[in-house]
Amino acid sequence: MARRALILLEGTRSNGLLYVQAAQRLGLHPITLSADPTQYDYLAAERLEAIHVDTDNLDALIGECSRLRATYDIAGITSAQESFYATAGKLCRYFDLPGPNPESVERCCDKFVQRQLLAEAGVPIPAYSLAANATDVESSAAEIGLPVVLKPAxxxxxxxxxxxxxxxxxxxxxxxxxxxxHIWRSSPRILVEEFAQGPHYLAHIMGNNVIGIEAADFEPPPHFVFRGTILPALLTDEEHQHISEVSLSCLRALGLGWGPTCIDFRWTKRGPVVIEVNPRLAGDAQLVQLAHGVDLAAEHIKLIIGEEWDLRRIHSHTATARYLVADRDGTLDWIDGGSRAAAVPGVAEVKLYVEPKTPIIRKGDYRDCIGYVFAASPDRARAEAILQRAVELINWSITPFPASAAQERSSVP
Structure with missing residues (x-):
């Protein structure tokens, strides 16, 4: 009998290993298809099967999956990365496997189209406009009113x-x-948005089920780099219900509701305003398991391979995360304390992404995170105290680049 395999298109440094480990626990052999498998350090570290293939070429992927079917029983195909989730859906459709609607995913991944569909459905969103050049950006910002958020569509x-x-x-x-x-994956289009001000929340959703709502905060502006999160967020029953209802409205408007979704909100004077809908697990999906005992990666895989999932909460703890963000550009001299932090009772995971002598060039996005700490406890105050104690044990030193070298390096304004 052929070995059952789960095909993963590309990976992510946050959730890629989660999917691999969940697949293995479910008795599946994970195989990653990637344009550059070396970018995912867990593949080599865990000695996982990875195949080099052009993941932007659907025909090449169909050919590779067809070749693999001669050796394996392909139980399912998916991706932890939203950029390839629609492609995974197309492959599922081609091979008659359960999967998401690729057209819905593609519409969701285009932030301008997403905004249009949400607006048509009456979902509360920031004022927005699409710009193709500097003149468009300037006029859109003047119409919306500063401050505004600029983002690629x-x-x-x-x-x-x-x-x-x-x-x-x-x-x-x-x-x-x-x-x-800026490296564009498609033709340059800029979304100009009203800056919705207020506390930030994120809804973890599987299918049409809101599994949990967490609170998050960011590093100082002008960029939006996560600093920390805590699950569950301190919300009244009414506020929780309001965010849940708006979340389900988003799914209906975008034709989602199969598999995972995470939705970013700001709680403004108008109530919850949708910042972004993402057809994937959140980058800190482990917190849902720590807080509620629900392994979202495993339950998603069960859906993918046609098995019945179980989204019931096993317990109610507080899970919290702190993201370690470099405070300057330069060369990392040293970083230590990770093992001491991991040994603190209540710490669930410590991850350091960088090694000494690594050049640090901040980009103003997720790549600025050089590590993280996750902690959990049945008691909220205790969870926060555990996290703080662990974070204080981790230290690093960065020597700024020489002035001449720094001028040659490009960074985000």
Whole structure:
């Protein structure tokens, strides 16, 4: 009998290993298809099967999956990365496997189209406009009113996203986005958005079930780099219900509701305003398991392979995360304390992404995170205290680049 395999298109440094480990626990052999398997350190570390293939070429992927079917029983195909989730859906459709609607995923991944569909459905969102050039950006910002957020219409991980508080910052970031420094996966289109101000929340959803709502905060502006999160968020029953109802409205408007979704909100004077809908697990999906005992990666895989999932909460703890973010550009001299932090009772996981002598060049997005600490406890105050104690044990030193070298390096404005 052929070995059952789960095909994973690309991976992520946050959830890629989660899917691999969940697949193995379910008795599946994970195989990653990637344009560059070396970018995922867990593949080599865990000695996992990975195949080099052009993941932007659907025909090449069909050919590779067809070849694999000669050796394996392909139980399912998916991706932890939203950029390839629609492609995974197309492969599922081709091979007659359960999967998401690729058209719905593609519409969701285009932030302008997403905004249009949400607006048509009456979902509360920030004022927005689409711009193709500097003149469009300037006129859109004037109409919406500063401050505004500029972001690529298609992109992930807050890459290219910036809060522009005045006309100088607006011009500077427009030049960065359109001047050849930002890498576009599609034709350059900029979304100009009203800056929705208020506490930030994120809803973890599987199918049509809101599993949990967490609170998050960011590093200082102008960029949107996560600093920390806590699950569950301190919300009244009415506030929780309101966010849940708006979340389900988003799913209906975008034709989602199969598999995972995470939705970012700001709680403004108008109540919850949708910042972004993402057709994937959140980057900190482990917190849901720590807080509620629900392994979202495993339950998603069960759906993928046609088995019945179980989304029931096993317990009610508080799970919290702190993301370690570099405070300057330069060369990392040393970083230590990870093992001491991991030994603190109540710490669930410590991950350091960087090694000494690594050049640190901040981008103003998810790549600025050099590590994280997760902690959990049945008691909320205790969970926060555990996290703080562990974080204080981790230290690092960065030597700034020499002035001449720093001038040659490009960074986000």
């Amino acid at each position: 298609v992109g992930i991980g807050s890459s290219g996203v910036r809060l522009c508080r005045n006309v100088d910052e607006l011009a500077e970031h427009t030049t960065y986005l359109l001047g050849g420094k």
